[in-house]
Amino acid sequence: MPSHELTASRDEADAAGAGAVRLDHVTHRYGRGGEALTAVGPVDLTVPAGEFLVLVGASGCGKSTLLRLIAGFEQPTHGSVRVSGTGPRPGRTAGVVFQTPxxxxxxxxxxxxxxxxxxxxxxxxxxxxxxxxxxxxxxxxxxxxxxxxxxxxxxxxxxxxxxxxxxxNPLLLLDEPFAALDALTRERLQEDVRRVTDRTGRTTVFVTHSADEAVFLGSRIVVLTRSPGTVALDLPITLPRGDIGAEELRGSPEFAELRTHVSHAVKAAAAA
Structure with a gap:
């Protein structure tokens, strides 16, 4: 079998697993005619089952729009969204946590x-x-x-x-859930979410504008460009997840290096 067919087969298998997410050529616009505003797209993205994906970018880049599309709260203008191999159903295919409780x-x-x-x-x-x-x-x-x-x-x-x-359900979506909290509470809840999702094995998509939060939480980070949001960086995170304390992880040179890398990528994507 040709290599491109093998890659396609793996992508399809990843997208069909319980909690897996696949976005194919997704574009979403608000409004009609000459006043239409393209919020995101085109975006192609596959999130394998069990992955903790963090969407990060400047305000207005379409992070929350992508999350709403994955949740099924909105339908893409073009392209398709699949969760566990089928179209998302609001309140059925994913648990959702918003910016306010x-x-x-x-x-x-x-x-x-x-x-x-x-x-x-x-x-x-x-x-x-x-x-x-x-x-x-x-x-x-x-x-x-x-x-x-x-x-x-x-x-x-x-x-x-x-x-x-x-x-x-095997998918958890979180839209900047700690944005309004003080720094200490935010760090504690980051640790809670990291522990809970590791324990349950649920696929998780988390939206933030913080490079620090993205690196601490994610097993993979996707940085979006300014509106319309497209993928500027797709970065796997290889930091240990289960055998290191939160303070030790945050204080490691590897964490600092990744945080700087993601921060620079967010700023470059916002300025492009």
């Missing part, structure tokens, strides 16, 4: 998680065990009875992550 303030932590379990079709008899497991994953044991306004912003975002994990 978007919790129901009149419900307790338990009520917010239980609602997610109900929508996920989990047997009601299993809710207590599933809820305890989810809250344990994000370090919120003992908070079940607390109201949303009784917990901190960082804790609220942890509830949002637990809620996104409630459905046993």
């Amino acid at each position: 978007r919790l129901f303030p009149w419900r307790t932590v338990r009520g917010n998680i239980d609602l997610a379990l109900r929508y996920a079709g989990v047997d009601r008899a299993l809710w207590p065990r599933c809820r305890a497991e989810l809250l344990g994953r994000v370090g919120l044991e003992g908070t079940e009875k607390r109201r949303v306004w009784e917990i901190s912003g960082g804790q609220q975002q942890r509830v949002a992550i637990a809620r996104a994990l409630a459905a046993e």
Whole structure:
């Protein structure tokens, strides 16, 4: 078999795995006629099952648009998006965490998680065990009875992550979920997300404008150009993920080198 056919076959297999994502010649525009604005594209991208992909770039480069396309909240103007080999279905093919927690303030932590379990079709008899497991994953044991306004912003975002994990779909999408948090809370939640996704093996697509956050979290980084967003850099990250502490990783020369490389790439892509 010719080499290009072998490559195509591997791409198709990668795109069909549980939680895998494939974007083929994707372009997305807002508006019509002469007032149409091309937000992203064309973009070709394959995210194998289990990968932690970080989309990074300057504000307005189309990162969040790509995430919405993968979630199925919007349809591409041209091209196709596939998740696990089929078209994405909102609320079904991926768990999504937004920039703000978007919790129901009149419900307790338990009520917010239980609602997610109900929508996920989990047997009601299993809710207590599933809820305890989810809250344990994000370090919120003992908070079940607390109201949303009784917990901190960082804790609220942890509830949002637990809620996104409630459905046993293999894809997790996060759109700058820590942007509004203080630096210390942000670092702690980065560590939580890294640990949880490594443990569950879910495919993850994470949007950020921070080179530091991208290098810490990702097993692969894609830098987007300014609008319309296209791929300026596709970089695999070979830093260890399971056998090194967060502080040791952040303090390593390899981390600093990659952070500088990605930062320069983001600035160059924004200026091009």
